[in-house]
Amino acid sequence: MNTVDEDIKWTTEGEVVKEVEIEGLESKTERGLAFLDTLSVINEDGSIKTRVHRKETHTDQYLNFQSNHPLEHKRGVVKTLAYRAKTVVSEREDRRKELKHLRGALKCNGYPDWILQELGEDNTHDEEKEATSEVMVTSDKERKKKIPVVIPYIKGFSEQIRRVFGKYGIPAYFKPTNTLRQLLVKPKDPVSKENVVGPVYKIQCEKCEAMYVGETERSLKSRFNEHRRRSSTTSEVAKHIHVEQPEHSVELDNTDILTTESRWFERGVKEAIYIRALNPSLNRDGGRYNLPPVWDNIIKKRVKADRPKKGGGGLVTVIAHGDPSDVRGSD
Numbered sequence: 057m058n059t060v061d062e063d064i065k066w067t068t069e070g071e072v073v074k075e076v077e078i079e080g081l082e083s084k085t086e087r088g089l090a091f092l093d094t095l096s097v098i099n100e101d102g103s104i105k106t107r108v109h110r111k112e113t114h115t116d117q118y119l120n121f122q123s124n125h126p127l128e129h130k131r132g133v134v135k136t137l138a139y140r141a142k143t144v145v146s147e148r149e150d151r152r153k154e155l156k157h158l159r160g161a162l163k164c165n166g167y168p169d170w171i172l173q174e175l176g177e178d179n180t181h182d183e184e185k186e187a188t189s190e191v192m193v194t195s196d197k198e199r200k201k202k203i204p205v206v207i208p209y210i211k212g213f214s215e216q217i218r219r220v221f222g223k224y225g226i227p228a229y230f231k232p233t234n235t236l237r238q239l240l241v242k243p244k245d246p247v248s249k250e251n252v253v254g255p256v257y258k259i260q261c262e263k264c265e266a267m268y269v270g271e272t273e274r275s276l277k278s279r280f281n282e283h284r285r286r287s288s289t290t291s292e293v294a295k296h297i298h299v300e301q302p303e304h305s306v307e308l309d310n311t312d313i314l315t316t317e318s319r320w321f322e323r324g325v326k327e328a329i330y331i332r333a334l335n336p337s338l339n340r341d342g343g344r345y346n347l348p349p350v351w352d353n354i355i356k357k358r359v360k361a362d363r364p365k366k367g368g369g370g371l372v373t374v375i376a377h378g379d380p381s382d383v384r385g386s387d
Contacts, residue, residue: 090109095108105147106146117165131174206229206230207231208232256314256326256327257270257313259306260311263303266304266338268338269334271327328343
């Protein structure tokens with residue numbers, strides 16, 4: 057294969073030689089060649105059989121059943137592992153061992169017995185080939201009729217939205233949000249609040265209940281200084297603290313970042329959502345995005361505006377993928 061093209065270099069970790077224990081018999085030495093997740097084993101008679109290959113560092117850690125993911129994702133883990141076992145492993149006894157190993161590994165990841173039944177029982181290789189050959193083919197015309205919708209997964213809420221889409225024949229798929237990776241893995245040092253770029257922010261007057269919600273593509277500090285500047289003629293915050301209530305003031309330390317968004321359109325939608333949820337007294341309008349009133353009841357119930365969260369998520373993200381044409385001019 058290396059002679060086909062000079063840019064193609066076929067490499068391998070080399071021959072795998074290990075001792076294998078056989079039930080009721082003594083252990084024997086086995087020779088094989090590993091490639092990706094397949095181990096090709098050379099039998100004593102020169103024939104070749106295949107089974108699943110796992111590196112020594114493999115931990116059998118899969119998507120935990122208690123994690124905040126849709127049930128279909130967890131069932132997908134079981135079905136995918138079962139499919140691999142029944143197509144990669146060539147001999148019946150090896151498939152039986154592989155399925156037994158998978159049951160034990162998935163139980164350690166919290167999977168209950170009822171879902172492990174989807175691993176199924178071992179069948180003959182010919183039956184498996186016949187079953188896997190039945191592939192449903194959807195024509196291009198049918199695909200065009202059913203354009204899928206991807207929505208963030210909020211347990212109990214996303215399922216309701218999908219049922220509504222289903223009534224109109226629109227397939228909906230879930231995308232997990234607020235994962236453990238997002239919450240726990242922090243490869244970079246945290247950025248100080250004043251240097252956060254692309255925030256949707258809330259400015260609160262120090263002396264009264266006056267409040268302003270805005271957004272900017274720049275840092276929070278740069279935009280906040282513009283609001284506090286006496287010479288600013290467009291800022292309602294500046295008008296409040298310098299004209300209407302000269303004894304009042306605003307402070308950067310007490311300014312909250314409600315969410316952050318690098319994309320211009322989505323940031324405008326999120327600003328409109330928080331304006332609708334908080335009803336700030338210093339905002340002249342609903343923001344540069346014209347948020348339809350159909351979202352009002354959901355926003356009041358679902359948006360936790362008093363708990364700022366970096367990156368937003370949940371319902372804010374759902375609404376943030378609306379119609380880009382429904383946008384006002386920028387403030």
